[in-house]
Amino acid sequence: MKQNKNGVWKSWNENLVYTYTNLYKVTSESELQNAVLENEKIRFFGSKQSSADIAAGSDALIDMTSYNQIIGFNDAENTVTVQSGVLLGDLLEAIEAKGWCIPCLPDINTITIGGALATGTHGTSGKLLCEYMTQCRLVLANGTIKIINEGDDLMDAVRVSLGVLGVMSTITFKCEPIYTLHVKERPENDSEWLPKIKQRLKDHDFLRILWLPHTSKGYVITGDKINPDTEVIENLGPKYLKHRRKASKILYKYSHVFPWITSISNKILAKAFFSSKKEHKGSLYQATVTKSRGSTLELAEWTIGIDKFPKVFEELKAEIDKWSNNSFIHIPMDVRFVQKDNSWLSYAYKEDTVTMGCVSRNAATADTYEAFKSVEKIFLKHGGKPHWGKRFAAKDFELSRIYKKWEDFKDVRRQLDPTDKFLNPYLTKLFNLKKLADAS
Ligand SMILES: Cc1cc2nc3c(=O)[nH]c(=O)nc-3n(C[C@H](O)[C@H](O)[C@H](O)COP(=O)(O)OP(=O)(O)OC[C@H]3O[C@@H](n4cnc5c(N)ncnc54)[C@H](O)[C@@H]3O)c2cc1C
Structure with missing residues (x-):
């Protein structure tokens, strides 16, 4: 097992930085077991692409990427x-x-x-x-x-x-x-796509809406399973579309100083990059998953039961369209749909759910991005849940109200990790365990 001593750990966008004393690079299960056994406190990480502070923050770390x-x-x-x-x-x-x-x-x-x-x-x-x-x-x-x-x-x-x-x-x-999807993409006004969500989820095998804040428009992506031999005349839109991220970077460059620039930039970006129709086919992986990312981001994402979504959406839209609160949001807000399940800390626990992303394209200035706060306030008010890997401020107090199985999860955690080996400072606060430790 390779071991590095005394180094610096940085998340992919460098918003989280820690020093460590021992970094284990494991390639087998027994090495993993030994690293866990040897340390009183330890965290482990993958590609370090979470915005939430959950991956590092202890003296000993395990890099999982060679396993x-x-x-x-x-x-x-x-x-x-x-x-x-x-x-x-x-x-x-x-x-x-x-x-x-x-x-x-x-x-x-x-x-x-x-x-x-x-x-x-x-x-x-x-x-x-x-x-x-x-x-x-x-x-x-x-x-x-x-x-x-x-x-x-x-x-x-x-x-x-x-x-x-x-x-x-x-x-x-x-x-x-494996199956082949026929993917179609087009812009639609909010008044058009919002009421169609449930019907579209019935009619299509894939639905995703890239909402374009400050434009009253969304970019709707649907996919239908087809026979792989079905001919689809591919239309990937104008060639310049591939420069969207570069254009966003330029247009948003000073949006942390003058947040209102975002509103104007979004209108330009929507017109330039989200107004053409597209059509193509491929597997779910090939046709819908982004394969390369030019620059880093800071991300938040909130989720809400599907029946509550239209109300939350309208409230959010009204809030961020105000020029008084600096809650201007970079393009796009990714609206997706998750089917209900039984996992205790799942966003979709026993309820079909809508997820809504919120991105800051200037990762380094994310702390001053008011939109993260506005989105959190509105979703929390309606019982929404944050994405565990992304940025949010809610802690035990709020989470215990929105997760029915929160206390059960904490009990299991206590049984499996009685010495809190796997907690870093962020997770200790998230589960409000410092207070418990102080009280006992
Ligand atoms: C550009 C971008 C796009 C994204 N798109 C999506 C998306 O479409 N949908 C979505 O839901 N999320 C998305 N995310 C969030 C992302 O999927 C999560 O943050 C994910 O956890 C990152 O994986 P990672 O390997 O970087 O994990 P890390 O950030 O390294 O670790 C995340 C957590 O996983 C734990 N962990 C790592 N390995 C293990 C293990 N073997 N056993 C137990 N725990 C482990 C770590 O301790 C930490 O708590 C996106 C993030 C980025 C930056």
């Missing part, structure tokens, strides 16, 4: 087993080669599987990624392995567990046969 092998396929059961540090893109390429897919994917392929599962990573028009996991080998705080299978009581706690119950070692996913 990245595809262990094997079970052709009879359509399952694949991987080490948890494998990149999502590598896993997806391997299963596509088998003629399989995971039917709901996030819009990023550089994250690790362990990181994705821990934070409840999701796509649209299906379930959270963790819902396709059928088995997990978890390294517990005492260094032993606990095997958790689909159907075990513990599985509902483990699927989304922020890396506080243990380190996920190997994961087995249930795959489905």
